Amino acid sequence: MKAKPKSKKPALVTKKPAKKTAPNKPAKPTAKQPTKKPAPASKTTPARKATPARKPAARTAAASKPTPARKPAAASKSKVAGKPKAAGESKPTSKPSKPKASSKPKLPSPIDAAIERAMQLLDAGDLEPAADALLEAARLAPDDWRLPNEAGITYYRLERYDDAVRCYNQALAISPENVDVLLNKGLAFVLSDRDDDALASFGAVMVHDPINPSAHFEVGKIYQKRGQYEGAFAQFETALAHEMMQTMFDMTGGRPRNMRLVSLVMLNKARLLLGPLGREADGLAQVQTLWDTVHDDGAIMRLANELAADRPALARRVLDILLAASPDHDEARELAARL
DSSP states (O other): OOOOOOOOOOOOOOOOOOOOOOTTSOOOOOOOOOOOOOOOOOOOSSOOOOOOOOOOOOOOTTSOOOOOOOTTOOOOSSSSOOOOOOSOOOOOOSOOOOOOSOOOOOOOOHHHHHHHHHHHHHHTTOHHHHHHHHHHHHHHSTTOTHHHHHHHHHHHHTTOHHHHHHHHHHHHHHSTTOHHHHHHHHHHHHHTTOHHHHHHHHHHHHHHOTTOHHHHHHHHHHHHHTTOHHHHHHHHHHHHHHHHHHHTOOTTTOOOSOHHHHHHHHHHHHHHHHTTTOOHHHHHHHHHHHHHHHOOHHHHHHHHHHHHTTOHHHHHHHHHHHHHHOTTOHHHHHHHHHO
C-alpha cells in the first residue's frame, strides 16, 4: 500500500519579548498580539519532479524508431526518466501539534530510495540497473502504474522489447484503460515485427481515445508497410485532422504543438501521393504544405534523397520548393547540382 504522506512539523516559534519603555514614561497598555502558527508543509510521496521531455517521434518507413508516450508518465528531474509524480498532496485537517525542542532527521522511505537510485543510474546512462531499480520501486508501490511503465520505457531504450512489453502489461494490470501505456506497448510490438499485436494494441487505444493522432499514424504505417496504400492514406489524414484539432491553431496562424508528428504525417502522405497513389501534383502540394506548416527542411531533404536515384526530375521539383523558401540551403543546392 502507498505510504500515507505525513505533515512536516512546523519550525519552532518563539515569542519576542515586549519592548521596554523609558523609566520616565509609563508604557501604554497594548492589546496582546497572537503569535501566528506556521502552516505545515505537505510532503509528496514520492517526490514530484518534471516529466522528461520526449517528443513523440513515431517511426516512418525510413525513419527512426518511435518514442514511447509519457503522458502522464513517471516523472524525472532531468532529460532521462525517473521519479513518478505522486497522486496528490496531503492537506492538513487539524492544527499542527506543538513542536518539540529537537527532532531527528527523517530517513527516506524504501520507495524514495529506490526511485532516487533509479534516477541516479539513468542520469549516468546505466539503463539496465535503472530498470531494475524502477521495478524494485514498483514492487514496493504496487498501485502505481507509472513505475512499471517507466521501466518499460527504459527497456525500450535498451531495445529489449519483450521486457518492455512485460513491464507495460504490469502497468496495464493496474490501469487497464491507460492509453499511454497501450500506445507504448504497441510501439514495442512494432519494433518486434509483431504487427498484428501492434494493431490490437493501437486498436485498444482508439477504443478509449478515438481521436488519438499517434495511434492512427502508427496504424497507417503498418498499412503502408503491407501495401494497403488507400487505407494508410486514410489513417494519415485522420491522424493529421485530430492532431490539428487538438493543437487548436490560433487565429493568427500559430504552429501546431506537436510539430514532429505533423511533419511525419505530412511526409508519409507525400510519399504515398508521389509514389504508389500516383498523384504527383497533390504530392508536391503536400510538400509545400509541410514546409509552410512546420518548416521541416530535414523531412523535405529526406524525401528528395529517396526520389533522387529513380526519379531525379521529381526529386528536383521537391528541392525547388525548399530552395524557393531557403535559397542558401547548402545541402539542397548540393543535391540539386548532382541531379
